[in-house]
Amino acid sequence: MRFNSRHIEHYSQHGYVVVENFLTADELGKAHEEIDRLIPGWLEYAHNPNKPKPDHFRDPPRTRRDNRFPFAGEQLNAITLHPDLREFAAINAGHDDLVCEQADLAYKYQGHRADREQLMHLDYTNHTLVYPTIDRQYWQTAYLIYYTDVDEGLAPTAVCSWQHYKDELLWPTSYEKHKRASLYENEVKVIVPAGSVLAYSMRTFHRGTAFKRAGARIGEFVTYAPSGCPWLGIVGWAEQGVHQSFQDWVETATVEERSLLGFPAPGDAYWNSEALAGAAARFPGMDLRPYQLI
Numbered sequence: 001m002r003f004n005s006r007h008i009e010h011y012s013q014h015g016y017v018v019v020e021n022f023l024t025a026d027e028l029g030k031a032h033e034e035i036d037r038l039i040p041g042w043l044e045y046a047h048n049p050n051k052p053k054p055d056h057f058r059d060p061p062r063t064r065r066d067n068r069f070p071f072a073g074e075q076l077n078a079i080t081l082h083p084d085l086r087e088f089a090a091i092n093a094g095h096d097d098l099v100c101e102q103a104d105l106a107y108k109y110q111g112h113r114a115d116r117e118q119l120m121h122l123d124y125t126n127h128t129l130v131y132p133t134i135d136r137q138y139w140q141t142a143y144l145i146y147y148t149d150v151d152e153g154l155a156p157t158a159v160c161s162w163q164h165y166k167d168e169l170l171w172p173t174s175y176e177k178h179k180r181a182s183l184y185e186n187e188v189k190v191i192v193p194a195g196s197v198l199a200y201s202m203r204t205f206h207r208g209t210a211f212k213r214a215g216a217r218i219g220e221f222v223t224y225a226p227s228g229c230p231w232l233g234i235v236g237w238a239e240q241g242v243h244q245s246f247q248d249w250v251e252t253a254t255v256e257e258r259s260l261l262g263f264p265a266p267g268d269a270y271w272n273s274e275a276l277a278g279a280a281a282r283f284p285g286m287d288l289r290p291y292q293l294i
């Protein structure tokens, strides 16, 4: 388990924790190979910002869906559903009945439309229809995985411990600096090597900061939430079903991984003979034996 007791304690005290070098060198290297295929040129530019940016950098992705799980390849998908991300989310929620409700690649460079000083904010307005209650059984654990090095000049995420607002009702969800300077004065910048992870929550104030020099930052937002809560979650995964990467992933994923996306588990009342036949027709490469009726 890559979250140790010190990490768990820090998260419970402050609402966030940074785990440096969460990914192994092998995982990071394979992730880089996939990122290079998904967004050609970005890693190269991040490593050497003296080079000119490829022209297509100026084209925003057609939709956010293009940069969303399931990714073409295996490593980014495996990192997204990493058992330790799940286990840490389960510790926070007090149970293991979870789904992965977000997995988006996010990347920007100095001068990119996403390069700006964000306001201190909470993320829950697009992760729940309601309010992120303190009741831990509904706890959503958010992660930002960094695939490139982040230093002071490369737009580090800033995060403010909930020790500074812990007994408040969390509304509004963002503050300008002059309205609430303490959130900014107590912020901690997440300066980490590639392969590190920030874990935070829907009750944790944070913000993106602007680049101070030329460079790029590539990351991935991943969020886990309790299952069976239709008011939680930033996406419905079925919208990804039109992409080949979705088909490939469903056919090769484990039963546990499918369940993390909300796929009906073996033994679920959903599975009848027609549903099994339909799934077999749609996903011919999938091993449906675990879902067979007994």
Ligand SMILES: [Fe+2]
Binding pocket: 121, 122, 123, 206, 207
């Ligand atoms: Fe945010």
